[in-house]
Amino acid sequence: MxxxxxxxxxxxxxxxxxxxxxxxxxxxxxxxxxxxxxxxxxxxxxxxxxxxxxxxxxxxxxxxxxxxxxxxxxxxFPAGIEAGGERPRTAIVVLNDYHFLGKRIVSAVLRASGIAVLDYGRMDVDELVSRVAADRLEVLLISVLMLPAALQVGALTAALRARDLPVRVAVGGAPFHFDAELWREVGAHAMGRTAGDAPGIVRALLEEGR
Amino acid sequence: MNSMQRCLAALAHQEPDRVPLFLLATLHGARELGMPIAEYFSAAEHVVEGQLRLFRKYRGDCLYAFFYAAIEAEAWGGSTHFRADGPPACGEPVIGSASLIDRLDPPAIDDAPGLLRVIETIRRLSDFAGDRVPVIGVAISPFSLPVMQMGFAAYLDLIHDDRARFEQLMRVNEEFTVSWANAQLAAGATAICYFDPLSAASVIPPALYRQTGRRVARRTLARITGPTATHLASGRALPIMGDLADTGTLAVGVSALEDLRVLKAAAGDRVALLGNLNGVEMRRWTPVRAEAEVRRAIAGAARGGGFILSDNHGEIPWQVADQVLMAIGDAVERWGRYPLDWIPSAARAG
Known part of the structure; x- marks a missing residue:
């Protein structure tokens, strides 16, 4: 065994x-x-x-x-491991991009690891900032494929700081894989090289924020 | 040597006068013309003018007739999202349900306005280039096209769960890709870049590739009436290098994530390498860093020919500065002249 x-x-x-x-x-x-x-x-x-x-x-x-x-x-766990009636404080989104496979993989890995996550689908910066505030998010995961979308994370993190929202931002996707410094440049708190990194990152960021 | 002779020598695994340079810039043409990207791609004359300006400015060795990948999806009824600072993206999948594959027919090239703009672009570029400069056309592989037709996840589900419908989709797509590639060759393209990112070892396992993408490529490339280069668009090639060579392709576009020396050893003289400057990182490069990266790539793979210096994705990002692209051209002139005696002997042997 x-x-x-x-x-x-x-x-x-x-x-x-x-x-x-x-x-x-x-x-x-x-x-x-x-x-x-x-x-x-x-x-x-x-x-x-x-x-x-x-x-x-x-x-x-x-x-x-x-x-x-x-x-x-x-x-x-038909209703989800952590389902205690409380709305999750973690969400995943595709930012200004049209490629959803990464988000789908990370969502599956998180749920398979017992972490509930809100799926925001695809959003632009303004809509996303509003949702983060309304849901009082603690962790936001952003999946991108294209470089322009990765650079948009910089505008997002600036907008979140401007509104003094305490959410921690983690990013993942091809541009961050090819440029190891990019995630820091755009103001993210963490970068996942693979979907398997996501559960550990979410747990660590939740811990940091509390 | 002119650009054509230089490329032909390299592809024949001989040493030309210098390392050929394919700077595969598309969006920069819009910047040259001072117009939005959507407007730039709306007319053949814009792209012709853009490519000619880029050719003269950066001193590359090809003219690149690629517009954007979603232009093929448009032919199937799809849509394109244009943005101001990057490549156009494909809209909603046109195959919303796998059952639609059963009654799918390939679109005619003549019925697709976007493809006709590409054809017209190739005609005009070919008129300019004559037999001095290669004009590169692009066709998305039948195996990779469904990522746009269906969406990535739905397509992976199809490959794993419904092999009969997958094969039917490949039959339809192969007819389209062959027609599209041959139309570009008939219009004057010198060679076709067969974009096949799904076949990369970082996307599907080599064993699955041998059952799927390799078979598709062998059938398709055999019916394309001109030379082809397979591009994996930053995906890993090393575990399938021999398989790629078996498809009949002349060259393989390789990833910045792989070591050119190792790739060169694996490719031997069976297939040439195209790559592998890191397009994403290039955004932050200085001219000094660009020169160092050119030297690294040439030292890794250029000895003996069989190598064309290029970016690793088949498209230079909009954010890459002119001075970096100019520095790449300068570095090729400085370090790319054969016999490349500056490369240490250990690197040559490697």
């Missing part, structure tokens, strides 16, 4: 959903659901994300693994 996490990871990497499903059920036989999620799903998604960053796995594997784990988690 000690190699269960490794076997689960291997099944995900091979996109063998039947085997991954069986291994997750096996884990549930002697673990609480939250333990199975934390011991199998979270490390597996982090490892797959790291593999992508290092050129060992592909984006499609990250996407399919995230989609599949999201289903597994919703099977054991």
């Amino acid at each position: 000690s190699d269960l996490p490794q076997s689960f990871l291997a099944a995900l990497e091979e996109l063998d959903q039947l085997r991954a499903d069986a291994l997750f059920r096996l884990a549930l036989a002697d673990r609480a659901p939250i333990e199975a999620v934390e011991q199998l799903i979270v490390p597996a998604l982090e490892a797959i994300g790291r593999g992508w960053d290092e050129g060992r796995t592909a984006l499609s594997q990250v996407y399919v693994a995230g989609r599949f784990c999201e289903r597994l988690v919703s099977g054991v």
Whole structure:
């Protein structure tokens, strides 16, 4: 049973959903659901994300693994792990861009890791600032593909500071991958190189803000 | 040597007089003409004038007839969002449900106003270039086109969950891509850049590529009646370099995330390399940094020919300053002259 996490990871990497499903059920036989999620799903998604960053796995594997784990988690927590009736203070958005795959992958990884997240879809800066204020957000995740959208994050963080909103901003996407200094330049608090980084970043930023 | 001779020698894995430079600037043409990007791409004469000005200014070795990727999606009924500071983006997917694939037909090139503007641009650029300068056309691969037709996530779902419909979509798309590429060649394009970012090893696993994108590329490139270069638009090529060479492509556009020396060793003389200046970082480069990056790239891959210096994405970002692009041209003149004796022997052997 000690190699269960490794076997689960291997099944995900091979996109063998039947085997991954069986291994997750096996884990549930002697673990609480939250333990199975934390011991199998979270490390597996982090490892797959790291593999992508290092050129060992592909984006499609990250996407399919995230989609599949999201289903597994919703099977054991139909209403969401943290659902206690309180509205989430974390949101994800595509800023002035038209590419949604990154947001979808990160959302799946977060939900599979037990983190509730509001999906803002696509917004421009003014609309986003209003929503951040109305929802009293603590963490905002921004997914971009194109460089102009990444640069728009700078306008957003300036507008958030101007309104003195305490939200912490994390960014991810191709421009930040190709320019390691860009996330600081645009005033973000954190940058995720892969979707697997997202749960740790959200937890750390929530902690920082409290 | 003129630009055409220089490129032909490099693609034949021989050493030309200097390293060929493909500065694949598209949006900068609008800046040269002092007009908004949407207006610039609305007429062939704008793009012709823009390309000719950029060619003279930056001293590259090709004329680039690429407008923007979504112009192909427009032919399928899609829309384009223009912005003031970057490449136009594709609007809502035209294939909203996978079942629509069952009755999908390829659009005719002659019915697509955007594609006809590209064709007219190629005709005029070709008239200027004669056989002295290559005119590069672009076709999105049938395998990558569905990212615009369906949206990325829906397309990945199709590949994994509905292989029969995936194959049907490839059949339809292949007809379109072959017609589109051959129309550009007939109009005077010297070669076709086959944009295939989905095939990159950073996007799908090599094993899946061999079952999908490689097969599509082999069928498609065999029917394109001129030379082709495959561009992965910043995606990783190394794990599939041999497979890419097997498709019949002459060159591969490679990523700044990969080491040119390693890529060169993998490519050998089977396929030339095009790359790999980091277009995103280029925004912050100084002329000194630009020169250093040119030297790095030339040292990594230019010995023995088989190398064209370019950015790693196939499109220079709008935010990149003129002085950086001019510095790249200067650096190629200074450091790109063969026999490249300034490269340390260890690097040459590598």
